Amino acid sequence: MSSPVRQALTIARRDFLSIVATPTFLIFLLAPLFMLSFGLIGGLGAQGLESRSGNDTVVAVVSREDGALLAEASVRIHNGNEDQSGLYDLTVVEAGPRPEGQARDIAAKSEDNVYSVLYGPVETPVILEKNAAGLSGRYLASIADLAAQAKRDGAFPDLVRPEYKPLGSAASRKDTRKAIGFGAVFVIFMLTLLTAGQTVSTLAEEKGNKVIEILAAAAPLEAVFVGKLVAMLGVAILFIGFWLLIGFGGSLFAVMHFADQAATAAASAPMSATDFNLADFAPAIGFPAFIGFAVLYFLMSFLLLGSLFLGIGALASTMREIQMLSLPITIFQVAMFGLAGAAANSPGETVATIAQIVPFSSPLAMAARGATDPAVWPHFAALAWQGLWVALVIWLSVRLFRFGVLKSGGRGGVGALWRRMRRGEAG
Amino acid sequence: MASTVIEASGLVKYFGDFRAVDHVDIAVPQGMVYGILGPNGAGKTTTIRMLLGIIDPDEGSRSLLGSRHPRSMSDRVGYLPEERGLYPGMKAVEVIAFMGALRGLDWSAGRARGAEMMAKVGLSHVADAKIRKMSKGMAQMVQLIGSIVHRPELIVLDEPFSGLDPVNQGRLEALIGEERDRGATIVFSTHVMSHAERLCDRLAIIAGAQRRFEGTVDEARGMLPLEVSYRPADDVGRAELGDLLPADAVRKGDRLSFPIADEDVSLWLSRLVASGHGVASLSIERPGLHDAFVRIVGTAAGDDNPTGEAP
Numbered sequence: 001m002s003s004p005v006r007q008a009l010t011i012a013r014r015d016f017l018s019i020v021a022t023p024t025f026l027i028f029l030l031a032p033l034f035m036l037s038f039g040l041i042g043g044l045g046a047q048g049l050e051s052r053s054g055n056d057t058v059v060a061v062v063s064r065e066d067g068a069l070l071a072e073a074s075v076r077i078h079n080g081n082e083d084q085s086g087l088y089d090l091t092v093v094e095a096g097p098r099p100e101g102q103a104r105d106i107a108a109k110s111e112d113n114v115y116s117v118l119y120g121p122v123e124t125p126v127i128l129e130k131n132a133a134g135l136s137g138r139y140l141a142s143i144a145d146l147a148a149q150a151k152r153d154g155a156f157p158d159l160v161r162p163e164y165k166p167l168g169s170a171a172s173r174k175d176t177r178k179a180i181g182f183g184a185v186f187v188i189f190m191l192t193l194l195t196a197g198q199t200v201s202t203l204a205e206e207k208g209n210k211v212i213e214i215l216a217a218a219a220p221l222e223a224v225f226v227g228k229l230v231a232m233l234g235v236a237i238l239f240i241g242f243w244l245l246i247g248f249g250g251s252l253f254a255v256m257h258f259a260d261q262a263a264t265a266a267a268s269a270p271m272s273a274t275d276f277n278l279a280d281f282a283p284a285i286g287f288p289a290f291i292g293f294a295v296l297y298f299l300m301s302f303l304l305l306g307s308l309f310l311g312i313g314a315l316a317s318t319m320r321e322i323q324m325l326s327l328p329i330t331i332f333q334v335a336m337f338g339l340a341g342a343a344a345n346s347p348g349e350t351v352a353t354i355a356q357i358v359p360f361s362s363p364l365a366m367a368a369r370g371a372t373d374p375a376v377w378p379h380f381a382a383l384a385w386q387g388l389w390v391a392l393v394i395w396l397s398v399r400l401f402r403f404g405v406l407k408s409g410g411r412g413g414v415g416a417l418w419r420r421m422r423r424g425e426a427g
Numbered sequence: 428m429a430s431t432v433i434e435a436s437g438l439v440k441y442f443g444d445f446r447a448v449d450h451v452d453i454a455v456p457q458g459m460v461y462g463i464l465g466p467n468g469a470g471k472t473t474t475i476r477m478l479l480g481i482i483d484p485d486e487g488s489r490s491l492l493g494s495r496h497p498r499s500m501s502d503r504v505g506y507l508p509e510e511r512g513l514y515p516g517m518k519a520v521e522v523i524a525f526m527g528a529l530r531g532l533d534w535s536a537g538r539a540r541g542a543e544m545m546a547k548v549g550l551s552h553v554a555d556a557k558i559r560k561m562s563k564g565m566a567q568m569v570q571l572i573g574s575i576v577h578r579p580e581l582i583v584l585d586e587p588f589s590g591l592d593p594v595n596q597g598r599l600e601a602l603i604g605e606e607r608d609r610g611a612t613i614v615f616s617t618h619v620m621s622h623a624e625r626l627c628d629r630l631a632i633i634a635g636a637q638r639r640f641e642g643t644v645d646e647a648r649g650m651l652p653l654e655v656s657y658r659p660a661d662d663v664g665r666a667e668l669g670d671l672l673p674a675d676a677v678r679k680g681d682r683l684s685f686p687i688a689d690e691d692v693s694l695w696l697s698r699l700v701a702s703g704h705g706v707a708s709l710s711i712e713r714p715g716l717h718d719a720f721v722r723i724v725g726t727a728a729g730d731d732n733p734t735g736e737a738p
Contacts, residue, residue, distance in 0.1 A: 003531075010528045018516060210512025214570075216481050217506045218529040220498055402482075 004226075007219035011227025015202070016234045025235075029242055031194070058088040058136050060144075061103045061119040067092035069122060069147035072156065077143060080159045088115065088139050095119060103128055116140050122147040174372075180283050181368030182344040184290075188298045188364050189337040195236035196305040197329055200313035201322045202228045203401075207314075221398040225314075229306050229394075236302055283371040285379075290370045293379050300386040301363035305333065307390055308360070311397025332360075340364030347372040356382065359389035432457045432581050432612045433478055437487035440473050447473045449636040450487070455614055455629075460607055462623040462630035463616040466724055470636045471616040472509050475585050478614075479506055492581060502531035505579035507571050509586045509616075515559035519545065519569045522558060526573030537576055544572045548598050564595050571599065575606060582606055584615035588622050600626060620717040634724045647719040652686040654714050655695070660705025671695075671702050682708065 019025055060070045074090040081087060096102050099119040107114045107128060115136035117128045125144045129137040150156045206212040215224045283290040309329055316322045336358075343355035343365040355365035356378075366382040433455040440448040448470040455461045465471045477484045480497030491497035491504070513522050523541030524534050532540075545554050548568055558566050567590055575582055584603075588596050603613055603626055617623055623630055624644055632640040632647070640647055658681055659668070668683075676685035687695060692711060699706070 006531070007529055010525070014514075014517075014525050018514065022516075205514070206512075209515060210508070210510040211514060213481070213508040213510060213512065214506070214526065214573075215529070217479050217498075217504075217508065218501050218526070 004220050004223040008223040008227035008230060011215065011219070011224055012230035012234065015228055015231030019231065019235050020238065028198075029239060032243060056088055056113050056115060056136070057091055058140050059091045059093060059103070059106050059114055059117045060140065061093045061095045061099045061106065061117060062122065062125075064094055066122045066147060066151070067094060069150050070118075070143050073143040073146035073150070076146070076156060076159060080161055083164075086135060086139075088136055090143065100126070118144060122151060176281055177284060177371045178345060178347065180281070180290075181347070181371030182341060184294050184297075184367040184371060185337065185340045185344045185364045188294065188301055188367055189333070189340070191236070191240060191298055192301045192305055193330070193333055193337075195232070195239060196302050197309060197326070197333070198235070199229065199232045199306040200309040200316075200325055200329060201319070202232060202310060203314040204316070204319060204322055207317075221401060222394060225307070225310060225394050225398055225401075229303060229310060232306055233299070233302055284374040285370045285376055289376065293370050294367050296383055297363035297367045300383060300390070303390045304360055304363065304386060304393065305336075307393040307397060311393060311400060314397060314401045336361040336364065340368060344368035344371075357385075359386060362386050430457050431455065433461075433489070433491055433614065435474075435478055435487065435489035438474060438477055438484045438489060439486035440470075440477060440482070441485050446636055448477065448484070451633065451636075451638045453478070453631055453638070453641075455612060457612050458607070458610060459628040460603065460613045460615075460626050462627035463614065463633060464618065464620070464623055464630055464720060465616070465633035466618055469633045471633055472585055474633065475583060475614070475616060479504065479583060501529075502577070503580045505530070505574040505577065505582040507574045507582075507584045507587055509589075511563075511567055511570055511590070513558045513566055513570055513573075516557060518555050518557055519550070519561065519565075520554045522569060523573040523576050526570075527576040530577045530579070532577040540576050541572060544576065545569070548572070548595075548602065564591050567591060568595060568598070571602070575602075575611075578609070578611075580611060582611050582613045584613070586617060587615050588617060588619055596622070620715065620720050624716040632720060632723050639723050644716055645713075647716055647723070648713045651714045651719055651722055652688055653692065653711050654684060655687050656682050656684050656708070656710045656712070657699075657706070658682045658708040660707045663704055668702070668704065671698055671704070687711070 060067060062070060071090060071092050078084065078087055093102070093106060103117040103119040107117050107130070115130045115134060116139075118125045118140045119128075120126045122144045125140070127137045127140050131137075146156060203212070206215060219227075285293070309325075312325060312329070313322055316325060339351070339355045339358065339361040343352035343361070346352055347369065352365060352369070355361045356369060358365075362382055363386055366379060370379065431454050433453060435451065435453045438448050438451045438453075439446070451470070451474055453463075453474070463471050463474065473482070476482045478489055478491060478497065480491065488495065489497065492500045494500050497504075514525075517525070520538050520541045523545075524532075524537030527537030527541070528534050542551065542554050545551050545568075550565060550568060553561055553565060558569065561569065571584070571587065574584070582603075587599055587603075591599060600622065603615070607613055613626075615622075615626075627644055629641070629643055630647065631638050640650075656679070672683060673685050673687075676683050678684075699709075
C-alpha cells in the first residue's frame, strides 16, 4: 500500500532541493538586505531633510523690556533642566505698531520651525499656536508667567529643581504589552508575506511540464499539495534561520566589539540596572510560552495562507494568470494584518474576538492576545481551529484542482459540481 | 485461469456534455500484455486515467489489483502518461530515483537501479545529464525507466511508442518483453497496429467512446475472411479465368485478390487445379490486425455493430 505521508515527504524533498539549489534562491534569501538598504537610504534622506529644516522655535513679539525678561526666563528654564527635551529656543522680536500682523508674518516666513508666537504684554499675552494646546504654547505661557512675576517683583523667583526618577515600567505595562502584541503581529505578518505568497506558483512548473500527471497517478493530490506546502515551509524556515543566524552573529560581534561603550552608556543612563525589571516587559503568558506560541502561529499562518494561495495558484493556467493573482493575494494578506493589528490595539474587544476567529487572521491576532491575556487554553483551541482550517483549505483546493484542472468532474456546471462534492465523489 | 489485475465495468465519463467514454468494460488478466487500441480521440487515455484513479468515472466501477481505490495501489503500478513530462532541471538518474521514491522505492536504490537500466538501453552516457539537455526520445526513455524502476506488478503505458525512432521503438519492445518475462502485467494504448500485433496477448478496441472489440489478436483478425492473392502462371485475362474468380475479386498489380470463407478454401483450390491455369504465385492469408482494426473502427463509425464482440 502506498503511504501518502511518505509521498508528501518525497515531493517536499524534491521541491525543497530544486528551489534551494538555484541562483534565484540566493536573490530571495538576500531580499531583506535590499529592503534594509533601501530603508537605510530612505532614512538617511529623511535625516538630511530634517537637518536642513532648522530648529524648533518659539517667537515673542514684545516690547524691548518684556523681551529681555522673556529671554532671561527662557535661559533660566534651560539652565535648570539637564534634559532639554520639551524646551524651545526663544527668538525675541521687538514689537511694532501692529504686533499681531507682525507675529503672523514671522510665523509664515521664518526659516525655522516656528510653532508658537507670543505678542502683547507679558501680563496679558496672546499666543498664536501651530497646534492647538501644543507644548510650545505652554512653554511660552510658562516663560511669560516667569517674566510677569519678575516684572512685578523686580526679580525672578527661584526655580524649583525637582529630582527626576523613573516611574517604573509597571505603570505602563498595559501599553507595553499591547506594543509587544502588535510587534508579534507585525513580525509574523512580515515573515508570512515574504514566504507564503511563493506557494501560489509552486504547481505552475508541474502544470507547465506535464509532471502533474505523474504526481497525480502516483500519489493522492492531498499528498502532492501537502508535499509542496512542506517544501515551501522548509524554504521559509531556511530563510528565517539564515537571518536569525545573521542577526545572532551581528549581535555577538557588537557585544564583543562595543562592550566597553555599552557599559559606559548603561552607567550614565537615567534608569539604573536595579530599576529595570524584565517582568514589566513580559507578555501576559510569559516569554517562553509567548515565543513558543508565536513560532506555532507563524507556522499556522504560513500553512493557512500558503494552502490558500497554493489552491488558487493551482487553478491558474498560465504564469500571466499567476502574476495577476499576486496583487489580490497581497491585498488579502494586508487586510488580515489590518484586522489583526486592530485586535492587538483593542484586546478583549469585539474586533479582537472577530480577528481571533477569522481563520486567516487568527494566528496573528492570537499571537497578540498572548501578550495581553494570561490564559493559555485559548491558544490550544486556536491552534486546533487553525489546523482544522488548514486541512479544510487543502481539501477544498484539491477538489477544485481535481475538477478544474484534471477535469475529474461531471456535467452540469457549478451546481452539479457542488452536489458531487457534497456527495464526496471527488475523492 | 489467471486472476484479473484490472476490472472495469460500465465506465462512463463526461467532459461537460461530451461523453468521452461510454459504458466501457475491460478485464485484464494477470501476466498478459494487453493493448487498448483505438483511433485518436477514441477515449483510450480517459479510460486509462479512470482505471488508474487519476480521474473518477461518472458511472461504472473499476478495481485495480483487487482494490476499488486505485491510487492506494500506486506503489504496485507503473505509469507512463501520454503527455510526457519531466523536470527539465533535474538529472536523468535523479528523476528516475524521484519517480521510484514516489512509488515506494528507496532513493539510493532508485539511483542505482536507474543507472543500471539506463545502461541497458544504451543511455548510461547521459545518466547525469539534465533532462533539458537530452533529446525528446532520450527523455522519453528516461521517463519510461522512471515508470518501471520500482518493478511494479502492473505497467500502464499510454502511447509509449509515440515520438520514438525505430531503434528506440525496438528497445521499448524488448523492455516490454523483459517486463512480461519478469511477471508484470502490461497494458498499453496505441493506434499503431504493428506494435500491438507483435506484443499483445489480448486487446480491446475502443472507438467512438465505446469498446468495440475485446479478445486476442487472432480473434480480431478472425473477424475478417481469408484473403486470396493469386497470380496465374500463364498470362490470362480475367474473363478467361471465368468462374474461378468470385465477383468481388479485384486486381492488385499483377495479382488478383478476393476474400474467401474458411470452409470454401478446399473447394476453390480443387477448382484452380482443375482449371489448368497454373500458379505463379498464391497466398491465402488472414488479413492483419490493421485491416481488422480498420474494419472494426469503420463499422463503429457506421454504428451498425455496436457490440463488436469477438465471434
